[in-house]
Amino acid sequence: MRISKARQKAIINKIVAYFRKRSPYDTGNLSKNGIQCDYLGNGKWEIWVDDDWGTGIAPYMKYTNENWNEFAPPLKGKINPNEGWWDEACEHAIEMFCTALKGTKKTL
Numbered sequence: 001m002r003i004s005k006a007r008q009k010a011i012i013n014k015i016v017a018y019f020r021k022r023s024p025y026d027t028g029n030l031s032k033n034g035i036q037c038d039y040l041g042n043g044k045w046e047i048w049v050d051d052d053w054g055t056g057i058a059p060y061m062k063y064t065n066e067n068w069n070e071f072a073p074p075l076k077g078k079i080n081p082n083e084g085w086w087d088e089a090c091e092h093a094i095e096m097f098c099t100a101l102k103g104t105k106k107t108l
Contacts, residue, residue: 003101005039011100012037012045015093019047022089024064024082034058047093049086061086 020031030049034057038046051061065086068075098105 003043005043008043008045009039011097012047014100015096016047018093018096019089022085022092024085030058030061030064034061 016035016037019035023031023035025031034049034051036048036050038048040046049061050057051059053059063071063075064080064082065084066080067083068078068080094105097103
């Protein structure tokens with residue numbers, strides 16, 4: 001099935017909007033600036049977070065998603081209220097993509 005680049009972009013924009021809505025919101029930097037989308041060509045898209053330490057827009061991204069026991073104090077031992085949000089959002093985005101393309105998800 002071939003879909004136009006315009007249709008692809010519409011689907012991806014909807015998914016990116018979902019990621020931005022789902023992301024933890026304190027200053028708004030992660031949702032407004034950190035979540036990125038690039039067209040790689042030949043029908044390939046990439047949704048990512050600019051989280052490079054020292055140069056990225058949202059270098060703290062990993063702290064919003066991971067179990068805080070993986071890190072040193074002061075986070076270690078505390079409960080991350082947002083733990084797993086990115087993983088869950090990715091799963092939902094896959095479902096959104098499948099629905100938009102009238103397809104099904106296959107587990108490898």
